[in-house]
């Protein structure tokens with residue numbers, strides 16, 4: 001009976017670790033520009049009601065793009081893009097009302113689709129997100145390949161291997 005509690009505890013621990021790993025991956029940011037001389041500019045506004053002024057942004061592939069984020073809301077927001085292919089996850093950090101900030105990023109040389117969102121806790125869940133279409137787009141690259149998801153089966157396999165001898169000993 002005691003071992004069932006151990007297994008329950010370890011399960012909870014693994015689930016919470018999985019959650020934390022996902023968060024770490026989502027918040028990886030680049031701090032320096034990855035290209036200079038942008039040939040295209042995109043301006044996105046954060047607005048009241050937990051939304052951006054657009055739900056889809058289209059940019060060419062393999063292009064140096066300047067993203068500018070303007071916060072038109074009284075709450076703080078940021079602009080975060082999930083990395084895909086050769087493009088790291090990047091973020092224009094939290095900005096206050098009326099403030100605009102920019103980041104210059106080289107888009108990957110692939111036709112794909114990724115997500116943009118506000119990473120302030122709770123905002124994405126309330127609708128502050130959209131799609132970033134690169135080139136002619138494609139399947140959402142994030143739906144099938146979250147690094148956190150690949151770690152979960154590994155943790156579970158390890159857990160089962162550890163649990164079997166404990167169960168047998170009883």
Ligand SMILES: [Cu+2]
Pocket residue numbers: 076077078118119120123128
């Ligand atoms: Cu926000």
